[in-house]
Amino acid sequence: MSGYDGGRGRDDDRRSSSGRQRSAARFRGDRSRTSQAPAQRRKRTDPARTAAFDVLREVDESDAYANLVLPPLLRERRIRGRDAGFATELTYGTLRLRGRYDAILATCVDRPLSGLDPALLDALRLGTHQLLGMRVPVHAAVSETVGLARDRVGAGPAQMVNAVLRRVSERSLEEWLDVLEKEAPDPLTGLAVAESHPLWIARALREALAGNERPVDEIGALLAADNAAPRVTLVARPGLVDVSDDDAWGDADLVAGPWAPTALRLEGSDPSGIPAVREGLAGVQDEGSQLVALALAGAPLDGPDERWLDLCAGPGGKAALLAALAAQRGARLVANEVAPHRARLVAGALAALPDGAVEEVRTGDGREVGADEPGAYDRVLVDAPCTGLGALRRRPESRWRRTPSDLAALTGLQRELLTSALDAVRPGGVVAYVTCSPHLAETQLVVSDVLRKRTDVERLDAPAAVRSVVRDGADIPLADRDDVQLWPHVHGTDAMHLTLLRRTA
Ligand SMILES: C[S@@+](CC[C@H](N)C(=O)[O-])C[C@H]1O[C@@H](n2cnc3c(N)ncnc32)[C@H](O)[C@@H]1O
Numbered sequence: 053m054s055g056y057d058g059g060r061g062r063d064d065d066r067r068s069s070s071g072r073q074r075s076a077a078r079f080r081g082d083r084s085r086t087s088q089a090p091a092q093r094r095k096r097t098d099p100a101r102t103a104a105f106d107v108l109r110e111v112d113e114s115d116a117y118a119n120l121v122l123p124p125l126l127r128e129r130r131i132r133g134r135d136a137g138f139a140t141e142l143t144y145g146t147l148r149l150r151g152r153y154d155a156i157l158a159t160c161v162d163r164p165l166s167g168l169d170p171a172l173l174d175a176l177r178l179g180t181h182q183l184l185g186m187r188v189p190v191h192a193a194v195s196e197t198v199g200l201a202r203d204r205v206g207a208g209p210a211q212m213v214n215a216v217l218r219r220v221s222e223r224s225l226e227e228w229l230d231v232l233e234k235e236a237p238d239p240l241t242g243l244a245v246a247e248s249h250p251l252w253i254a255r256a257l258r259e260a261l262a263g264n265e266r267p268v269d270e271i272g273a274l275l276a277a278d279n280a281a282p283r284v285t286l287v288a289r290p291g292l293v294d295v296s297d298d299d300a301w302g303d304a305d306l307v308a309g310p311w312a313p314t315a316l317r318l319e320g321s322d323p324s325g326i327p328a329v330r331e332g333l334a335g336v337q338d339e340g341s342q343l344v345a346l347a348l349a350g351a352p353l354d355g356p357d358e359r360w361l362d363l364c365a366g367p368g369g370k371a372a373l374l375a376a377l378a379a380q381r382g383a384r385l386v387a388n389e390v391a392p393h394r395a396r397l398v399a400g401a402l403a404a405l406p407d408g409a410v411e412e413v414r415t416g417d418g419r420e421v422g423a424d425e426p427g428a429y430d431r432v433l434v435d436a437p438c439t440g441l442g443a444l445r446r447r448p449e450s451r452w453r454r455t456p457s458d459l460a461a462l463t464g465l466q467r468e469l470l471t472s473a474l475d476a477v478r479p480g481g482v483v484a485y486v487t488c489s490p491h492l493a494e495t496q497l498v499v500s501d502v503l504r505k506r507t508d509v510e511r512l513d514a515p516a517a518v519r520s521v522v523r524d525g526a527d528i529p530l531a532d533r534d535d536v537q538l539w540p541h542v543h544g545t546d547a548m549h550l551t552l553l554r555r556t557a
Pocket residue numbers: 341363364365366367368369370371388389390391394416417418419435436437438
């Protein structure tokens with residue numbers, strides 16, 4: 053990114069012809085725009101940085117998700133190519149590394165950060181990420197961010213941005229990390245700050261490593277992996293599209309994923325132009341999600357194998373893979389989801405599946421299915437609502453939104469959903485309990501609590517089920533346990549948990 057000039061020269065023309073200022077005014081923090089002459093505005097604002105700033109304000113003020121706000125904003129403002137790449141890295145990087153940058157900024161600002169105007173604080177964070185996370189030259193990072201602050205926050209705050217960012221620029225990232233480490237009361241706190249995680253999450257992840265037979269000193273690598281933007285991974289839905297079909301993949305640059313035979317890693321970030329994706333024959337799906345669905349479909353089963361249930365299906369990624377696998381063996385899938393808008397997404401995800409593969413997409417509370425349809429299914433997936441602590445790299449702001457108090461409500465729901473799934477599966481049938489969180493309270497403890505109350509369930513060898521579905525020759529490292537925990541820093545996947553259970557009587 054070095055040498056990036058904010059795309060000003062190129063953008064001035066686009067700005068006058070695109071009508072973008074009207075749409076930009078939708079966003080708040082626009083205080084000084086109207087009092088400035090257009091020529092001044094053009095001089096001060098850079099479209100990529102302004103877009104990043106506006107997304108950060110939306111995330112802060114409206115609890116928006118950056119990955120839902122940024123892409124349409126870039127399209128609306130016609131920010132493309134290098135400018136779009138810069139805006140994306142600036143937005144997501146600033147959100148992910150907010151904790152690290154706030155700790156650095158706290159040493160450069162003479163009052164508590166909590167007392168600053170939130171818009172000013174966002175401008176400081178954006179400038180700090182350019183200086184320490186993107187190697188933008190100091191003069192460009194400071195002057196462009198000062199211009200942005202003047203335009204969006206005001207002249208006084210812009211002066212402060214100038215002074216603070218100059219202080220930040222006096223040290224390299226490594227030097228700043230040394231400072232933070234020395235200030236920390238203990239190593240885990242230091243690591244949590246340096247790798248920008250709330251301390252409770254760093255603690256929970258360290259406990260999850262220990263609880264899954266991994267060395268706890270991997271915590272640094274795990275936290276660092278959460279800060280790396282994940283590669284886009286596609287799933288080639290079996291029976292719908294073949295990896296070797298050139299027409300289906302267009303000119304996309306794809307390499308096979310290391311584990312799932314269905315997984316393809318995309319070089320680049322925009323899969324929307326790929327014919328197979330447009331037609332629903334393939335989709336964007338983390339390789340860990342693919343593995344757990346493949347493992348459920350591949351788990352050994354006695355008796356009929358005809359009717360499968362996805363109890364918590366929205367938005368439908370795993371349902372689409374399961375339905376494709378079901379179709380290959382003449383089985384059919386019922387996809388259940390409690391939220392109507394998410395049930396509609398499931399229906400969309402399943403649209404390309406052959407007739408007969410999907411029995412029904414229904415909107416309903418998964419906790420009631422076990423009582424309503426006891427023993428009615430051969431295979432059941434419970435991909436439970438969870439904290440998402442295993443997918444932090446994918447949702448840049450989520451680590452700052454979650455609180456430990458979310459756990460109590462979620463783990464209660466998880467227990468009820470797993471209980472319902474075990475009632476809904478027939479004796480001899482298989483249930484997969486899955487979360488995209490490695491938190492022990494959401495994984496091992498939920499399973500052991502539910503099983504303590506039942507005598508009709510046995511655990512299956514989930515590592516064996518995963519090994520039986522991975523790509524030929526792939527030697528996937530899995531702990532010596534009967535459940536599976538995947539890790540971003542080990543497997544390059546989200547931290548998916550899988551327990552496989554069989555109903556015995
Ligand atoms: C982790 S997501 C599932 C992701 C999905 N399996 C996929 O691969 O696309 C959990 C889903 O459970 C849904 N959910 C939450 N409570 C539920 C309930 N009581 N019954 C059924 N679904 C529920 C949520 O709305 C959310 O869509």
